[in-house]
Amino acid sequence: xxxxxxAVAVLSSWTAPTDGEExxxxxxxxxxxAHDDAMLRACAPGHLTATTAVLSHDGARVLLTxxxxxxxWLPMGGHCEPSDxxxxxxxxxxxxxxxxxxxxxxxxxxxxxxxxxxxxxxxxSWHLDVEYAAVAPPGAEAVISAxxxxxxWFPVEEIPDLSDEATRRLAARGRAAxxxxxxxxxxxxxx
Numbered sequence: 001x002x003x004x005x006x007a008v009a010v011l012s013s014w015t016a017p018t019d020g021e022e023x024x025x026x027x028x029x030x031x032x033x034a035h036d037d038a039m040l041r042a043c044a045p046g047h048l049t050a051t052t053a054v055l056s057h058d059g060a061r062v063l064l065t066x067x068x069x070x071x072x073w074l075p076m077g078g079h080c081e082p083s084d085x086x087x088x089x090x091x092x093x094x095x096x097x098x099x100x101x102x103x104x105x106x107x108x109x110x111x112x113x114x115x116x117x118x119x120x121x122x123x124x125s126w127h128l129d130v131e132y133a134a135v136a137p138p139g140a141e142a143v144i145s146a147x148x149x150x151x152x153w154f155p156v157e158e159i160p161d162l163s164d165e166a167t168r169r170l171a172a173r174g175r176a177a178x179x180x181x182x183x184x185x186x187x188x189x190x191x
């Protein structure tokens with residue numbers, strides 16, 4: 001299965017949690033149907049990307065990067081590469097590359113969708129962003145990459161003003177998904 005096919009399968013089976021994201025899901029699927037290269041940066045009208053909220057092991061904090069182009073605190077994420085085979089793989093690869101934390105655990109997803117204007121193809125194009133969350137092991141130390149001005153852990157409830165609502169939403173959904181996974185694990189261990 002190609003990355004394009006994986007994206008179609010992921011989005012076709014995903015249940016959007018809001019009406020707005022259901023509209024985005026349909027838009028993303030339409031874009032995939034119209035563009036064989038929809039997964040690659042070369043797709044000028046827009047392309048699918050993957051973003052990952054990296055959470056602390058207990059879900060209390062989220063690691064954000066001070067993005068050099070956006071000038072905002074954002075989750076890890078970026079473009080698909082020709083060697084990628086799954087959206088989840090893109091999300092995990094980008095999170096590891098940008099956080100410097102090699103042993104992240106990706107939570108089942110996606111957790112959210114977002115569409116935002118970028119300047120990959122002047123005057124602008126769109127990132128059709130499929131969003132995930134990953135969990136860092138206890139004591140994980142982030143390492144700033146060349147793609148970041150800074151990396152910091154923030155309490156999920158205290159994401160700085162110099163961020164956006166999509167980041168806040170993804171961090172909260174990631175924390176909820178982690179809490180659900182931990183509760184399920186605890187029930188399984190007790191049974």
